[in-house]
Amino acid sequence: MNSKIFRVAYFERPMHQSFVDKLQSTDGIELIKLQFSDGAQYNWKILASCHGYYARAARDELPREWHVTKELLARMPSLLLVASYGAGYDTIDVSACSAADVAVVNQAGGNAEGVAEHTLGMMLTLLKRIPEGNVDLRTGQIQRREQYMGRELMGRTIGLIGLGHVGTRLSSILRTAFDCKILAYDPYLDVETCMSRGAQKVELATLLRKADIVSLHCPLTEETREIMNKANFLQMQAGSIFISTARGSIHHEEDLLEAIESGHIAGAGLDVWDVEPPSSTHPLLKHARVISSPHIAGVTHESRQRVANMAADSFISLALGKLPERLLNPEISEQLMRRAGKVMEHI
Template identity: 45%
Template sequence: MTARLVFFESWVDAAAERVLSAQPEIEVQRLRYADPRAVNDAAMARAHGYQVQSRTELREPWLGDAALLARSPNLLAMSSTGAGYDYIDVEACTKAGVIVCHQSGTNTEAVAEHALGLILALSKRIGLADKAMRRPGVIDRFALQGNDIRGKTVGLVGLGAIGTRVAGLCGTLFGMRVLACDPYLSAAQVAARGAEKVELPELLRHSDFVSVHCPRNAETLGLFDAAQFAQMKPTAFFLNTARGGIHDEAALAEALAASRIAGAGVDVFLHEPPPHDHPLMAFDNVLLTPHTAGITAESLHDMAVGAAEQWVSLFAGRVPPRLVNPEAWPAYSARFRRILGTPPDPLP
């Protein structure tokens, strides 16, 4: 039986469609947000797979939630565009016998380099210097002196693929001390990834740079608020290239206004894109980017190819390499056999 895969508007790179076009057993359908709701609902009702756009581009009512699942009786799987999948209701999918996949690892280098770029730019005061150059008047270049990062301490909140790469870059290139807070890794595992395992309060007390690399979920939503910023050194910088909502944006603005921390680099926001009057826009010692850390030519290609190849594997009945909810596999297997006519492989 032909497997039907739907997506809205476009993949992040055309390489995905090239991969899928070589698979005659997979029918790929592009949907458009501007099309009538009834047209898209009909396509979703027939679909076996749904490639979900990134949160910034994704529109209602096409989030991967329980309401969409109720309108999609044949849906077997959803896949996020990148590593994050917080806009897919994994619990609802599991209850419905729908598996969820993501693209973790495909944009590791891009995000890690972006985080390092923010560390360097903040420490060297590159943003401030650039703004000073564009304003009239005499520049006091000694007032723009920065700091070397060699020998400083970076604290990583989350030590997955991206955090591990940041640890390697900071430790190897600049001889930085690398601390990491990750409750799911042992001290030995953290050491093998190039860091020292500490709890969050200790990390905040000792770090010159605090960089967030954990997923957004029930455990991490609102992880950084006024209490956490108060524990940081007044000379320290806060960075988040992970997900909006992990830090309280108002609390961060208050900490900056009170000079409780030295500055920040933020790529992600609770609501994207943020409004032009967002409080963080007012600070010269804050570098802001519009969720572009993972957007490079190389990473977009890798994300698209990774997603397409995962769909090929999934529809062939194999266990996808980046499965989020293996607990859904028994119900999914029964539905896969009923809908597509053959059973998928068992979980290893």
Template identity: 30%
Template sequence: MKRKIIAYNLVLTDALEQLDDSFEVEIFDGINPKTDHAFLHALKDAEGIVGLALPVDKELLEKAPKLKIVSNNSTGYNNLSIEEMTQRGVMGTNTPGVLEDTTADAIFGILLAAARRIPELDHFVKSGNWKQHLTTAQYAVDVHHKTLGIIGMGKIGSAIAKRAHFGFDMNILYYNRTRNIEAEGKYNATYCDLEPLLKQSDFVCLMTPLTSETENLMGEQEFKLMKKSAIFVNGSRGKTVDEEALIAALNQKEIHAAALDVYRSEPLSPDHPLLQFPNVVTTPHIGSSTFETELKMANLAVENLLSGLLGQRPKNLINPDVLNR
């Protein structure tokens, strides 16, 4: 009898070609995992799950008695209840070390887009409104030689700092749980507390993981500390920002603009208040969304899955304590 695997929201299913004939793969995309009957039926015999953003909690685990491993096709794994999985002997893995440069390209790209008003002025041209020279009201702001404050100087934050330092001669401040000595040496980044970073930065780029400490890290008080000329960029997770506070800050012109790739609820509804601002760049969570990078991630996710199912220690095991059970 073939061993069952569930592939959930795994866009590039080409990666599943690594699996041999001893595995039966059921693919689910765009379904509600709490109510989809076929998915719930598949859970009963599934030994492995590979995919993106599936909430793996106590409720799901109770419906999957044979489950051995959940392989996340992402660097983040806040969708996994790691403690509950470990107690039940279920391995969890992720795909670090693949998307840093690609995501840094995207986040620095939306920073540039917001500063130079690229989406807004693109629409201006395509709407047939470009009939004379721009007025001063349509002018943008420079990026080069400005101060970039990075909140969360991990691998992606460091990759953004690299682009800012070498490409745009920017002054870099950063706030992190621990000092990043490598970034300080390579990119002349200065470690500081959050308050002075917010007060001094022309661009504030949020790149922290989502934890209980970072949820709503950017709220009303934080936006009030920023310069009125500053641009806020979020490439972390939607819940790290109090969206109502961000909307209020934009309405009250406490900040100049924003560039967002992540949101509290995705996808955004067409009537979401953030979509009403011409000075807010909104991209649909595109951080790692290039064919090359997504395929690398999917391949690594399947490799992790196979290792766990074949009795080996997965390369990117999140909960090593599970091996002692």
């Protein structure tokens, strides 16, 4: 296939310049930058002849028309591979891609260090009650220092919902530096795999009941959507902490606010939101026991360069006639390679 031109399109800006540099320096690949302002008619015309689509992973950063849906796939008959910008793939209907024999890859693991460090920072900040002290200092309502009595992370029990790349890295940091006990709820991993990643496999109810801190590290799917709801927040220990650096809509925002305001949950660290960015009037943003960030846990120079290179490598692999790594739909591998050969023959 490397004697043919493999066309890859993306909208407006790549995850990192290294994506552009790598593909532009590869023979047999044409990289096409599209602009939303050029209009749908022009963009559809270009996309119709593309073999690769580099799709933003944050659902509110990509207009719905350009999400990878059954409708988009029908208008891109030559499409062979969709790569998400990062580990998430909220903008990509994987089932629809599989039905069309289109491969989907994400960049799982590329931002694990950045997200794990961000999560750790939120844990320490909330345990030390820095947000509350900061608010009172700024508003002139500072109280006796003992009113902000904090807790230490050392030796605590941490519950991780999802034990993939981020969860595994966070588990390592917490065990090594803070001697924490790690509980993991991940129905796709067996006991031995969890143990090899430094965690004890438990059911969700056990994790919620025993953990001092509950942290989300799973993708947003129909299975995980609003898995953290009123009932499950109430199952958490009184005075425990909740953190999500995964995806918005895995936790129910109104139910979380209620649990914090009731005092059942001591505080929350949120990097992800139902709508991103959230409204500046969002009640969770205003709460003194909530620390917030705008989906930036994985936004580091190092993480961005890694995930951009990983995505570029996927397109290069398929352009060279090789199966890409990190397929989210590996069951179509044989059909994909047969179809890729036919599509490229007709260029």
